[in-house]
Amino acid sequence: xxxxxxxxxxxxxxxxxxxxxxxxxxxxxxxxxxxxxxxxxxxxxxxxxxxxxxxxxxxxxxxxxxxxxxxxxxxxxxxxxxxxxxxxxxxxxxxxxxxxxxxxxxxxxxxxxxxxxxxxxxxxxxxxxxxxxxxxxxxxxxxxxxxxxxxxxxxxxxxxxxxxxxxxxxxxxxxxxxxxxxxxxxxxxxxxxxxxxxxxxxxxxxxxxxxxxxxxxxxxxxxxxxxxxxxxxxxxxxxxxxxxxxxxxxxxxxxxxxxxxxxxxxxxxxxxxxxxxxxxxxxxxxxxxxxxxxxxxxxxxxxxxxxxxxxxxxxxxxxxxxxxxxxxxxxxxxxxxxxxxxxxxxxxxxxxxxxxxxxxxxxxxxxxxxxxxxxxxxxxxxxxxxxxxxxxxxxxxxxxxxxxxxxxxxxxxxxxxxxxxxxxxxxxxxxxxxxxxxxxxxxxxxxxxxxxxxxx
Amino acid sequence: xxxxxxxxxxxxxxxxxxxxxxxxxxxxxxxxxxxxxxxxxxxxxxxxxxxxxxxxxxxxxxxxxxxxxxxxxxxxxxxxxxxxxxxxxxxxxxxxxxxxxxxxxxxxxxxxxxxxxxxxxxxxxxxxxxxxxxxxxxxxxxxxxxxxxxxxxxxxxxxxxxxxxxxxxxxxxxxxxxxxxxxxxxxxxxxxxxxxxxxxxxxxxxxxxxxxxxxxxxxxxxxxxxxxxxxxxxxxxxxxxxxxxxxxxxxxxxxxxxxxxxxxxxxxxxxxxxxxxxxxxxxxxxxxxxxxxxxxxxxxxxxxxxxxxxxxxxxxxxxxxxxxxxxxxxxxxxxxxxxxxxxxxxxxxxxxxxxxxxxxxxxxxxxxxxxxxxxxxxxxxxxxxxxxxxxxxxxxxxxxxxxxxxxxxxxxxxxxxxxxxxxxxxxxxxxxxxxxxxxxxxxxxxxxxxxxxxxx
Numbered sequence: 027x028x029x030x031x032x033x034x035x036x037x038x039x040x041x042x043x044x045x046x047x048x049x050x051x052x053x054x055x056x057x058x059x060x061x062x063x064x065x066x067x068x069x070x071x072x073x074x075x076x077x078x079x080x081x082x083x084x085x086x087x088x089x090x091x092x093x094x095x096x097x098x099x100x101x102x103x104x105x106x107x108x109x110x111x112x113x114x115x116x117x118x119x120x121x122x123x124x125x126x127x128x129x130x131x132x133x134x135x136x137x138x139x140x141x142x143x144x145x146x147x148x149x150x151x152x153x154x155x156x157x158x159x160x161x162x163x164x165x166x167x168x169x170x171x172x173x174x175x176x177x178x179x180x181x182x183x184x185x186x187x188x189x190x191x192x193x194x195x196x197x198x199x200x201x202x203x204x205x206x207x208x209x210x211x212x213x214x215x216x217x218x219x220x221x222x223x224x225x226x227x228x229x230x231x232x233x234x235x236x237x238x239x240x241x242x243x244x245x246x247x248x249x250x251x252x253x254x255x256x257x258x259x260x261x262x263x264x265x266x267x268x269x270x271x272x273x274x275x276x277x278x279x280x281x282x283x284x285x286x287x288x289x290x291x292x293x294x295x296x297x298x299x300x301x302x303x304x305x306x307x308x309x310x311x312x313x314x315x316x317x318x319x320x321x322x323x324x325x326x327x328x329x330x331x332x333x334x335x336x337x338x339x340x341x342x343x344x345x346x347x348x349x350x351x352x353x354x355x356x357x358x359x360x361x362x363x364x365x366x367x368x369x370x371x372x373x374x375x376x377x378x379x380x381x382x383x384x385x386x387x388x389x390x391x392x393x394x395x396x397x398x399x400x401x402x403x404x405x406x407x408x409x410x411x412x413x414x415x416x417x418x419x420x421x422x423x424x425x426x427x428x429x430x431x432x433x434x435x436x437x438x439x440x441x442x443x444x445x446x447x448x449x450x451x452x453x454x455x456x457x458x459x460x461x462x463x464x465x466x467x468x469x470x471x472x473x474x475x476x477x478x479x480x481x482x
Numbered sequence: 483x484x485x486x487x488x489x490x491x492x493x494x495x496x497x498x499x500x501x502x503x504x505x506x507x508x509x510x511x512x513x514x515x516x517x518x519x520x521x522x523x524x525x526x527x528x529x530x531x532x533x534x535x536x537x538x539x540x541x542x543x544x545x546x547x548x549x550x551x552x553x554x555x556x557x558x559x560x561x562x563x564x565x566x567x568x569x570x571x572x573x574x575x576x577x578x579x580x581x582x583x584x585x586x587x588x589x590x591x592x593x594x595x596x597x598x599x600x601x602x603x604x605x606x607x608x609x610x611x612x613x614x615x616x617x618x619x620x621x622x623x624x625x626x627x628x629x630x631x632x633x634x635x636x637x638x639x640x641x642x643x644x645x646x647x648x649x650x651x652x653x654x655x656x657x658x659x660x661x662x663x664x665x666x667x668x669x670x671x672x673x674x675x676x677x678x679x680x681x682x683x684x685x686x687x688x689x690x691x692x693x694x695x696x697x698x699x700x701x702x703x704x705x706x707x708x709x710x711x712x713x714x715x716x717x718x719x720x721x722x723x724x725x726x727x728x729x730x731x732x733x734x735x736x737x738x739x740x741x742x743x744x745x746x747x748x749x750x751x752x753x754x755x756x757x758x759x760x761x762x763x764x765x766x767x768x769x770x771x772x773x774x775x776x777x778x779x780x781x782x783x784x785x786x787x788x789x790x791x792x793x794x795x796x797x798x799x800x801x802x803x804x805x806x807x808x809x810x811x812x813x814x815x816x817x818x819x820x821x822x823x824x825x826x827x828x829x830x831x832x833x834x835x836x837x838x839x840x841x842x843x844x845x846x847x848x849x850x851x852x853x854x855x856x857x858x859x860x861x862x863x864x865x866x867x868x869x870x871x872x873x874x875x876x877x878x879x880x881x882x883x884x885x886x887x888x889x890x891x892x893x894x895x896x897x898x899x900x901x902x903x904x905x906x907x908x909x910x911x912x913x914x915x916x917x918x919x920x921x922x923x924x925x926x927x928x929x930x931x932x933x934x935x936x937x938x
């Protein structure tokens with residue numbers, strides 16, 4: 027059943043690229059109200075495109091930009107496909123070598139690319155799936171399984187309407203068996219990657235207070251508590267000499283990476299130099315005895331993202347400040363519980379406060395890690411589909427950062443996600459001259475078509 | 483010989499107060515070029531006043547404001563008397579209840595005061611000595627010992643001309659046996675104080691660099707060195723659990739306070755509450771087993787005066803910054819060598835730098851502690867003079883901060899200083915509504931007259 031679909035995709039490629047470029051010419055910058063009409067226009071374009079091959083697409087208004095949804099097909103696993111039709115702003119515009127919304131094909135030394143804002147993030151990526159579905163519907167008259175399309179228009183501006191929307195629609199939106207999210211990269215020129223675990227994030231600001239006002243260190247130095255000293259002491263205690271985090275209970279829910287997954291990661295051949303070389307570093311700075319990919323994907327962290335206290339201008343001022351503060355974040359893995367860790371961190375800080383001092387905490391978000399159930403049959407199908415399409419076998423990889431949508435699907439809808447995208451690290455998303463390789467688009471559409479074939 | 487001098491001071495008091503108020507009416511704000519003419523006028527007023535009782539005063543131009551000098555008298559120890567004729571700015575002017583340069587006597591619940599900018603700091607204080615000398619000259623036709631008067635006009639603006647002046651004039655300026663500096667406070671309403679030791683100060687800024695640019699903690703957290711973490715670790719290592727500073731060799735040159743001096747300090751009855759209560763603290767934060775005055779006056783410190791790194795604005799940003807920096811200062815005592823400590827601190831930091839990181843240092847001044855030779859006969863004479871004048875015996879005290887002039891006299895001229903002033907802690911120097919108690923002025927002039935009597 028798959029061969030005619032692939033043939034159709036190949037034959038239809040010029041038209042598919044034309045459709046994508048039409049879509050890219052709509053400047054759907056979600057963060058700038060000046061483009062509100064364009065964002066709406068992009069939603070309408072997308073809904074109309076879905077309708078053109080039979081998806082009963084609808085545009086759902088929100089208090090921000092609308093959601094575009096539609097469900098088509100029967101049987102097989104029920105898939106929820108997610109993408110976003112909004113794009114980043116284009117500043118600094120001077121650094122673009124062409125109008126970011128006059129999408130065009132360009133020949134480069136590395137092959138043909140589609141050049142435009144949103145070409146990779148995420149219009150090009152989401153259209154790989156739409157084109158695969160269109161080809162199936164066109165060749166076989168129907169989709170091989172039930173598919174719910176779900177597109178938002180606020181991903182680049184913090185998704186303010188997403189949580190309320192998922193909450194209000196969790197009845198029908200929980201019906202799918204699994205979500206597909208197409209907003210990530212492949213890991214090698216000929217090697218696709220499925221992201222199976224993403225770290226969670228817990229943020230906390232702490233402010234240590236001592237004296238009721240700033241003091242002169244000549245008059246008070248040695249006798250008065252210095253909140254910067256107290257803060258640095260507390261922060262230094264966060265890590266032991268082996269790089270492990272010293273907060274009691276912090277590692278509850280952290281499991282060792284399975285040997286199968288480690289073998290997958292080892293096979294990627296990624297060196298510390300690959301990860302750190304571009305930013306002038308060479309020594310992985312995490313726990314002793316862990317390799318660099320483990321540090322990034324499978325191990326939790328405690329990081330100080332900001333610190334301030336006392337006099338920080340030019341020159342010198344012999345002040346003992348009244349307060350000092352730091353922003354601390356924890357990347358979480360496995361089943362670490364953000365609420366318990368927040369509480370344990372508070373106790374950790376409180377226990378280290380000397381007399382005369384007090385601490386204020388300000389929470390800054392908390393989300394657990396996402397670890398996908400790779401035993402789900404759709405994972406096996408995905409891997410098989412990718413193996414058939416690509417020269418190198420698909421890798422199961424981790425991600426050091428959070429992808430909030432995957433967390434929301436899990437916590438609100440109870441859905442695992444398959445994070446499969448075809449972008450390249452050099453696509454310059456969020457930067458001038460964003461592009462998407464025609465190869466990414468071509469093999470992306472074929473990959474999704476093969477996955478649908480596996481599920482048929 | 484002293485009685486007629488004291489009688490003359492008492493009889494001449496109204497005229498002495500008039501002279502002081504005339505001096506105070508000259509707005510000699512040294513930091514503001516708009517007042518350059520007034521600063522010059524104050525120098526001239528002071529030189530003329532010295533000449534009026536026989537001192538061959540001269541005004542020495544500098545690249546900034548002039549020095550006023552003059553030497554009179556023979557025999558006995560040769561004294562160098564220092565004061566400054568410039569004053570602080572008056573902002574915020576709205577908080578003054580009268581024109582800061584329309585000096586006047588005011589009756590207050592605590593007694594009569596002279597109200598004006600500079601009344602205490604330092605015109606009122608320096609005139610206590612000038613009046614004492616005038617009374618001696620007038621009653622006995624000469625001074626009882628040789629006195630060199632030395633006044634600067636830039637103390638409130640960082641004394642930029644002082645070091646070059648001392649360097650260029652160190653020949654004749656090294657001739658005196660000891661310096662008298664009248665710019666400090668008495669310690670009780672009826673208890674004068676001589677400051678016999680001042681802590682030195684060493685300032686150093688350190689900047690820890692890691693990656694070549696700011697990183698996202700999702701992409702790099704756990705693998706990339708975080709300079710804030712490294713900096714807090716280094717700073718936390720500065721102090722041991724007993725509050726002692728861990729830099730090797732740091733305590734070289736630090737001696738225990740003599741039992742005589744400790745007895746003096748104990749007799750002051752100063753509690754932690756006296757020192758810390760006003761700023762909302764109650765627990766002395768220095769080395770275990772030291773009392774609060776030792777911590778302030780006799781023990782060295784390492785303080786972090788400022789720290790900054792990463793994102794410090796509102797909200798949160800999961801950044802791993804490229805650098806983080808701190809301003810660190812050390813208060814020094816005894817014979818601690820600032821140059822050696824700077825070097826030891828550099829090594830201390832370098833040894834704690836992990837791979838991939840580098841540190842930059844920026845020096846911010848270095849001055850050793852001043853510990854006066856209290857065996858000098860002028861100290862005994864001063865104590866005797868004060869005991870005769872005041873209801874309570876004079877205390878030998880320390881100062882937690884530096885008084886740069888005392889350090890310069892020691893290092894450039896080789897002179898110890900007797901720091902004796904009569905101000906009160908509530909004089910509001912550098913603040914609106916500065917005042918000097920008439921009692922401070924009266925007993926100050928009498929104290930200096932008695933000291934000259936002791937030296938006669």
